[in-house]
Amino acid sequence: MNSEMFEFVAPRLIFGNGCIKEAGVVAEELGATKVFIVTDKGIVKAGLLEELKKSLEDSDLNYEIWDKVSSNPKDNETEQIAKAYKEAEANLLMGIGGGSAMDAAKAAGILVTNKEPINQYEGCNKFKNPIPALIAIPTTSGTGSEASMWCVITDTRRNAKMSLGGPGMLPKVALVDPALTKGLPPDLTAGTGMDALSHAVESYLSTGSIPPSDALALHSLRLIAENLPLAVANGENMEARTNMALASFEANLAASNTGCGAVHSLGHQLTTDFGVHHGISMGIMMPYVMQFNMIGCMARMRDIAEAMGKDTSMMTHRETALQAAVTIYELQKDIGLATNLKQVGVKEDDIPKISEKASLDVDMSTNPRRATVEDIKMIYEMALEENIEK
Ligand SMILES: [Fe+2]
Numbered sequence: 438m439n440s441e442m443f444e445f446v447a448p449r450l451i452f453g454n455g456c457i458k459e460a461g462v463v464a465e466e467l468g469a470t471k472v473f474i475v476t477d478k479g480i481v482k483a484g485l486l487e488e489l490k491k492s493l494e495d496s497d498l499n500y501e502i503w504d505k506v507s508s509n510p511k512d513n514e515t516e517q518i519a520k521a522y523k524e525a526e527a528n529l530l531m532g533i534g535g536g537s538a539m540d541a542a543k544a545a546g547i548l549v550t551n552k553e554p555i556n557q558y559e560g561c562n563k564f565k566n567p568i569p570a571l572i573a574i575p576t577t578s579g580t581g582s583e584a585s586m587w588c589v590i591t592d593t594r595r596n597a598k599m600s601l602g603g604p605g606m607l608p609k610v611a612l613v614d615p616a617l618t619k620g621l622p623p624d625l626t627a628g629t630g631m632d633a634l635s636h637a638v639e640s641y642l643s644t645g646s647i648p649p650s651d652a653l654a655l656h657s658l659r660l661i662a663e664n665l666p667l668a669v670a671n672g673e674n675m676e677a678r679t680n681m682a683l684a685s686f687e688a689n690l691a692a693s694n695t696g697c698g699a700v701h702s703l704g705h706q707l708t709t710d711f712g713v714h715h716g717i718s719m720g721i722m723m724p725y726v727m728q729f730n731m732i733g734c735m736a737r738m739r740d741i742a743e744a745m746g747k748d749t750s751m752m753t754h755r756e757t758a759l760q761a762a763v764t765i766y767e768l769q770k771d772i773g774l775a776t777n778l779k780q781v782g783v784k785e786d787d788i789p790k791i792s793e794k795a796s797l798d799v800d801m802s803t804n805p806r807r808a809t810v811e812d813i814k815m816i817y818e819m820a821l822e823e824n825i826e827k
Pocket of ligand 1: 636701
């Protein structure tokens with residue numbers, strides 16, 4: 438490695454089956470008297486708040502619940518949540534759910550301690566005051582928002598995703614209980630798992646990669662390659678679920694410190710313009726973006742192929758790098774996910790507009806190969822026609 442200074446930011450992690458029971462004690466340790474829980478209706482309906490509520494009650498903590506987070510949280514929503522937090526006179530935030538609930542809690546936290554509107558804080562370290570203490574509790578194994586100092590919010594004026602980040606937004610505690618993911622159906626297990634995989638891949642290939650993030654990314658790649666198919670095949674396989682929960686945390690802890698890349702930039706447009714699930718968008722774009730990126734990160738793509746179980750001993754650098762993309766493409770086929778843009782409703786005519794938008798996405802800045810709008814169009818065309826080099 439070179440001798441440049443780097444910084445690595447991580448939350449306190451409490452991990453393991455049943456650790457949701459610790460929520461009350463942990464909140465007390467952080468000085469909480471009233472907890473504001475940010476979540477969505479699906480989590481409430483699935484009964485995933487029950488253990489949490491009991492834990493808070495056992496610690497004699499008051500709480501209030503905001504259960505209206507949407508699947509792609511919007512700027513105006515975060516203002517409403519911040520207002521409700523202040524009115525509740527709470528002194529600790531809790532985000533429980535997929536990425537949306539945890540991201541909404543983070544962005545609302547910015548508006549508790551900083552002025553509206555949220556849109557002015559797009560980018561890194563744009564807000565001044567840190568958010569209130571936050572405990573992040575994931576119920577899927579994919580977004581890894583619990584590990585991250587970033588959140589993604591929809592800017593309703595531009596219909597575009599904004600990434601906002603900085604150490605002041607990092608959860609104080611990530612409480613990762615794999616048992617909470619047990620009821621997730623196979624399609625969501627697969628989709629969220631691809632998001633975790635995209636964080637590991639993009640962090641490892643990022644121009645901002647650093648030794649601790651590399652170690653985390655490679656370990657999570659191994660865990661995902663071995664355990665994602667098992668978790669999709671049988672959601673009751675708790676060993677696979679536990680490994681995926683750890684992989685998701687590790688992958689986004691890596692990505693939080695390095696930035697992502699063009700997979701996220703191109704994938705974001707599928708979520709905003711076509712309503713495609715975030716993880717599925719990442720999965721579709723990943724092999725095509727990786728093949729485009731290959732000349733900028735050939736040795737690192739070989740590492741990815743090896744971490745995912747490919748025997749590369751008889752291959753050239755180029756062949757192994759290509760195999761990293763092919764391995765991910767095959768994994769997606771195996772677990773029943775879309776592998777081209779036509780399957781999610783994108784047409785040829787849509788490509789110019791989404792290419793322009795993708796070129797402006799903040800994640801492009803850490804992609805290992807510079808990409809013009811024409812390059813991005815070409816990548817989308819490859820994904821439209823499922824044109825993958827094997
Ligand atoms: Fe992601």
